[in-house]
Amino acid sequence: xxxxxxxxxxxxxxxxxxxxxxxxxxxxxxxxxxxxxxxxxxxxxxxxxxxxxxxxxxxxxxxxxxxxxxxxxxxxxxxxxxxxxxxxxxxxxxxxxxxxxxxxxxxxxxxxxxxxxxxx
Amino acid sequence: xxxxxxxxxxxxxxxxxxxxxxxxxxxxxxxxxxxxxxxxxxxxxxxxxxxxxxxxxxxxxxxxxxxxxxxxxxxxxxxxxxxxxxxxxxxxxxxxxxxxxxxxxxxxxxxxxxxxxxxxxxxxxxxxxxxxxxxxxxxxxxxxxxxxxxxxxxxxxxxxxxxxxxxxxxxxxxxxxxxxxxxxxxxxxxxxxxxxxxxxxxxxxxxxxxxxxxxxxxxxxxxxxxxxxxxxxxxxxxxxxxxxxxxxxxxxxxxxxxxxxxxxxxxxxxxxxxxxxxxxxxxxxxxxxxxxxx
Numbered sequence: 001x002x003x004x005x006x007x008x009x010x011x012x013x014x015x016x017x018x019x020x021x022x023x024x025x026x027x028x029x030x031x032x033x034x035x036x037x038x039x040x041x042x043x044x045x046x047x048x049x050x051x052x053x054x055x056x057x058x059x060x061x062x063x064x065x066x067x068x069x070x071x072x073x074x075x076x077x078x079x080x081x082x083x084x085x086x087x088x089x090x091x092x093x094x095x096x097x098x099x100x101x102x103x104x105x106x107x108x109x110x111x112x113x114x115x116x117x118x119x120x
Numbered sequence: 121x122x123x124x125x126x127x128x129x130x131x132x133x134x135x136x137x138x139x140x141x142x143x144x145x146x147x148x149x150x151x152x153x154x155x156x157x158x159x160x161x162x163x164x165x166x167x168x169x170x171x172x173x174x175x176x177x178x179x180x181x182x183x184x185x186x187x188x189x190x191x192x193x194x195x196x197x198x199x200x201x202x203x204x205x206x207x208x209x210x211x212x213x214x215x216x217x218x219x220x221x222x223x224x225x226x227x228x229x230x231x232x233x234x235x236x237x238x239x240x241x242x243x244x245x246x247x248x249x250x251x252x253x254x255x256x257x258x259x260x261x262x263x264x265x266x267x268x269x270x271x272x273x274x275x276x277x278x279x280x281x282x283x284x285x286x287x288x289x290x291x292x293x294x295x296x297x298x299x300x301x302x303x304x305x306x307x308x309x310x311x312x313x314x315x316x317x318x319x320x321x322x323x324x325x326x327x328x329x330x331x332x333x334x335x336x337x338x339x340x341x342x343x344x345x346x347x348x349x350x351x352x353x354x355x356x357x358x359x360x361x362x363x364x365x366x367x368x369x370x371x372x373x374x375x376x377x378x379x380x381x382x383x384x385x386x387x388x389x390x391x392x393x394x395x396x397x398x399x400x401x402x403x404x405x406x407x408x409x410x411x412x413x414x
Contacts, residue, residue: 011185011186017205042187043185044187044188069317073317073318078275078317079316079317080181080317080362083317084181084206084210088206088209088210091210101321101322102322104317104321105318105319105322106319108318108319110319113358114357115318115361118276119276119277120186120275120276
């Protein structure tokens with residue numbers, strides 16, 4: 001499990017307008033590029049300094065590639081980060097106010113308490 | 121010494137700005153009632169004639185991140201830029217610039233550290249909607265200096281609820297001991313029951329109306345004892361997965377003081393979450409020369 005890295009992907013993509021669009025258009029390519037080039041960058045550190053050990057598990061990589069927010073919830077990704085990025089990705093495709101958010105809730109409706117642990 | 125002009129605790133709702141400024145078909149049916157309640161709430165700060173706003177909130181993974189996560193952080197900057205691009209995108213929030221008060225920041229940091237709170241600090245902090253929502257609702261002129269205090273209500277492991285209360289009590293003492301003739305309003309925003317990114321999000325009411333009713337009563341009556349007896353880090357997952365924001369309300373109950381009944385209390389049952397607004401006037405309670413509400 002690398003919940004921190006899942007969260008880091010959601011966090012760093014959401015804060016970059018171009019990356020949001022790139023992830024929307026090419027999820028598999030963006031996830032593979034990000035894991036190879038960006039995953040290890042230490043934010044707020046000297047440029048180019050990297051962590052050597054970070055990697056997704058296969059289920060995590062697949063969930064991101066498939067933009068499967070239900071699976072991300074199950075894997076313990078931070079729900080606020082997932083929601084915020086996915087609103088940025090897909091809210092535009094829904095004509096009703098909160099249409100995307102309500103569908104999102106419905107798709108998670110099989111979940112009862114306790115929810116997956118989000119502690120990193 | 122400084123005067124605590126008002127203590128204010130509130131929910132922060134990033135949809136308020138868009139709801140209150142929209143018109144025609146875009147204006148939601150609940151907007152007029154919401155605006156009327158906010159106008160009334162705003163008067164409680166205006167009447168207190170504050171010079172500076174000490175503002176308690178929580179960064180929503182905008183600048184503060186998991187590679188370096190402070191539990192409690194005080195902004196110490198001359199100026200705070202405000203709001204982030206994804207808040208413009210999602211909520212239509214405007215970019216803002218707020219002046220700081222470095223003297224009060226420094227006093228809080230020194231005094232807080234000496235009182236046993238190992239506070240982090242930031243000299244370059246861009247504040248988000250946990251700070252700007254109450255600016256928009258309570259002081260839309262955005263003309264007063266602020267000192268932001270951030271808490272971690274977002275990323276476990278978090279401090280215990282009791283620690284939030286104790287920090288609120290310490291903030292109260294520190295502001296009262298600040299050698300200044302300024303009038304300080306202490307404003308904190310948090311949440312009642314709330315779910316984000318989970319199955320109970322964006323329902324017709326908050327995810328747990330029973331919790332909300334209890335919580336509003338605790339706050340309005342200053343019932344810290346009951347709040348502390350019933351609320352734990354584990355229990356806060358039950359009313360909704362983002363309900364740890366209630367700990368910012370508990371911090372503000374610590375500022376207001378155990379047993380301190382709110383001088384002003386109001387709420388609004390909205391889709392998605394219950395809004396709640398509280399104001400205390402410590403000057404009046406202490407028999408001060410001029411009650412701010414008089």
